[in-house]
Amino acid sequence: MAEHTRSSITIDATPAEVMAVIADFAAYPAWTGEVKEIEVLETAEDGRAAEVRLLLDAGAIRDEHTLSYTWDGDREVRWTLVRSQMLRSLDGSYSLAPLAGGRTEVTYQLAVDVKIPMLGMIKRKAEKVIIDRALDGLKKRVEG
Structure with a gap:
């Protein structure tokens, strides 16, 4: 597995309140910025999404990909790539x-490997930007 980039933030809400926002995929286009479309393709027994299709548009990078999700109550959610163009x-x-x-x-921990060649330093910087934007957006959404 690739090297992970990681960052943390403190949110003025309980883990259950934070996880409720993370699990609400339909609202992602309203607070994530880069997610333009989202579709839950499969739901797990607990009612949370198990597989999700996302259309991302981050300016120069536009990609549609599908992610598989694994939930551990309100403690953790992990995802892995099922398919992608880029x-x-x-x-x-x-x-x-x-x-x-x-x-x-x-x-938030993230490891991304792109199909096009990219220097490790540039890739980690991009991961850091993605993580920081996501954490800031999550904090605003939960606390707002």
Whole structure:
């Protein structure tokens, strides 16, 4: 597996409240920026998405891909790439840890491998931008 890029943020909400926003795929276009379309293709027994198709448009990068999701209650969600036009692999996770005062530390981890050649330093910088935008958007959505 590729090297992971990781970042964390503290959100003024419980893990259950944060995970509810993460699990609400229909709302992603409203707060993620790059996600333009989303379709839940398969749902797990617990009612959460098991496989999701996303259409991303990040300016120079436009891709449609399908991700498979695995949920561990309100503690963690992991995803892995099923298919994509531009990506060879995409593995990520949100890990939620409860903090005092009803707050949550959210750690986002991501490893992306593209089909086109790309320097490792540039790839990690892109991963960091994706993670930071996602964490900022998640914080605003949950706390807003």
